[in-house]
Amino acid sequence: MQAKNRIYRKNYNIKEKEIRKFKVYQDYPIQRAFQDCTAQKRVLIGCLGSGKTITCCMEVMRIIRKQKKNSLGWRTSKGAFIRHTKIALMETAVFEFMRMFSSIARLISDKKIIVEIEDERVYSEISLYCLDKPKDTENLRSLPLTFAWINEGRSIRSFDLLGQLIGRLNRFPADNNKGYLLIDSNPCGHTHWLYTQFDRRQDEDLQVFLQPGGLTDEAENRAWLADTNGGDHRNYYRLRMKSMQQHEIDRDIHGKWSFYHEGKAIYPNFKIEKCVIKSPVNVEPNQHKHWVNLSNIPEAIKYYGMNVHLFIGIDPGVVHSAYSIIFKDNDFRWTVLKTKEFTDSDVMDIARELRQDIKDMGLERLGVRNPYKYIHIACDPAGSARSQLDKSATFINTLAKYLETDVYRACSTNNVQRRISVINTAMNQNRFFIHSCSEDQEHNKNENLISALIGGYHREKLNVPGEERYSDEIAKNIASHITESVQYALLAGGEIEFAQDRSYARDLNGRGYFR
Template sequence: MPSIDLNYVAVPTARAFHNSTAFVRGIMGCYGSGKSVACCWEIFMRAVAQKPSPRGIRKTRWAVIRNSYPELKKTTIKTWQDWFPHEIAPMNWAPPFTSWLKLPHPSGDGTFVEAEVIFLALDRPSDVNKLLSLELTGFWINEARELPKAILDAATGRCGRYPAKRDGGPSWTGGFCDTNPPDDDHWWYTVSEIERPVNWEFFRQPSALIREGDQYMPNPNAENIENQPLGYNYYFNMLGGKSLDWINVYVMGNYGTVIEGKPVYPEFNDGFHVAEKDIEPMRGLPLRLGWDYGLTPACAFFQVTPQGKVIVIDEAVSQDMGIRRFAQEIVKPLIANKYEGMRIISHGDPAGTQRSQTEEDTCMQILKEEGIETVPAETQEYIKRREAVAVYLTKNIDGGPAFQLSPCCRYLRKGFNGAYKYDRVQVTGEERFKDRPSKTLHSHVHEGLQYGMLELSHSQNVTRPRARERTRRGAAGWAA
């Protein structure tokens, strides 16, 4: 029976990660910080710590999850086999890829460790079905920022089911995830920094470098440097040709967005166009709404000052929700809580005048029934929509921006900063981009804003809108 060389030394954050018994754990850090290795060893250490069955077998079963089969094979499985090679943990390459770790217990007590490690590629919420038949001791989600939270939720429901009670049951059960830093609107950020569920624990590794002025210096607290062949130069070599956003995420280990593609609004300057604090509504002026429909409806809230300045004060964003439910559960409560009694001018995607295959009423009719009478924008033409916003980004009024965004508008802000973008066309040679923005959670609210602002280009006095204005108050109806 082959033996294993137990030469793993955990870095400080990984040591705390290993010592935790939380049901769900996460470890986040920069490139090359040893996260994946720590997770491989977590499987091994939990397998070794499993109590033996009456027959002296310490049984565990694990699911290792990545977002695609190419990534699973060339990164996740490769890291596993670097530490637990074929001689120790033979790999069956018939799907699902499965490694069988079998060896005498390191204590020499006569028992045997038997760990079944199943490698799966799951990248869509619909892939949860691949998990439903599994009975697991635990799971590892590798590079969790690339997977939807539905995968994590499904995986937690398969834990604690192996080994069977007759074999002693699991000594520990649960899951762990590793990741490079995601966006601050990602589910990882929500659960680790805001919700903090009971019996979940998250660990964050120090940055590889620290920034002093315009210079980057080695961080003496950086982890896994001793295992990098180039030491700190591994990170210094990364800096060349990279954006500050890229460095912030992959070297500094901070939450952030690394944009791939071409921003729709290169005219936008975050430091100039975003207000220092949330913008309060101007009660004497109309509140304008701009709508986008579909199953990801969104609505932008803005006003036009007497000087002609556009102030975007709020947003409403949704997923997997029809327009009626969106209006009832999100938009109307938002109006009631923050904008009650204000006169409303509402414009939306002209497609909202058409019936869908599943609704007898159009989106415009549904909004009218909900008390938000909405006028279709003049056109869906993309260039005109984009320019309706961009023209304000290039103007100044009274020494300040003609367009100002409230910092509470997280999706609009991230979209302006590049998440609302043209995808790159996969061709060789000169960079080329598609002529229409990609559809994302950030694009829908931007399209709503565009439909709302199209109206402004048709009026020399933007405080006198063309759309019919009417004021209604109370729970039964909203200003339209």
């Protein structure tokens, strides 16, 4: 330790009175509760400008100074600051930490921060890691740490790295039996690991703290925002709201869990306000032609006439699978009624769920003996491939056999551009809608499809320093399967032909629908 003193300190000196003036406690309730918490893993979620970064800087300093003394009387620790890119890491976490503690902390190139307080005999090494470098990611898996801080957790895509990181947190010093993981982030989507792995699974070693919205009287960091925005902290948020969509306002201004994705969205023109219809469950069809849901299909068919049909698009996958139920009226307007995704499920699981959904439609109330008269099933062409276990069976005919229907077909094309264009065309012509139940009904909100169209269905950004480049391939995930199931339904329903020729026959018994 003495050798390290001579190497790093040189003419570096600090007086005890300078230590005392450092502020290491926040003044707002949620931030204070975050710092007072003793859980090993702590997550601070809040809107823009709510003081998350500063709070975590203070908490890092508190952790450094409260370590047990070693045999030489020094409080030693090792930490890590982590973010998805080097530029973001240096401009936020490192910048704020050095601004607050520049008299006791020194930046060693762009790899390490040394914190040394001689009067308190405190010494800490903080390594800087950006996950756009594979080497940094590998180093994190074997690093002995006392604490780690993930700045802007929603930008970290995979939860797997965190599982390995948590196992490294009590490795330094050797007798340390408790490490600390701090995460700050703006809210993100319901499919992100911050929500699925953390917000829904709180225990004594994991606590999530949600800050109030930015426009409320309880907004945290409001005093500083008021000083810099004309005496009212709300001005800071009102200025930013002008260029935001509603889901961005909910997420970044009001601090609610909403939709968030990185990468290049395939459908950048998708707007929730334009395409998502929130209606009561039992709305009558004549109140609004697009307000159709699973509970009033018979009434909708009576209203529109017998030419209206339902299309079920299915995208089977090795890990993820999905299907969508879509209503099409005789003006070629599409309303997605329901989507459902599966993980590690076989064809029988999918068929069982689909059969129950068809039963819930209640088509028998029209006196129709065969409920599949108005239903057409469209599948990924890969679904017509032969099973390796049963050479006489395919996914789609096994599904149709269980459903007791012969109204099914594999789509004739799997061309990516054609599949993308069917939703784009209908959306641009105001003929594509997604039904979402009201806020008090948790079922069938179709949030995963909305999340996919906002950006979950995307091309991933490539880690090319200094350039903004994206993969040629669309990212394969649950969002891609949900979206592609909708694409197959629209393809089978004749959307391409309708877009090219408006006089195209609209009768579903016409030969063109299953080309």
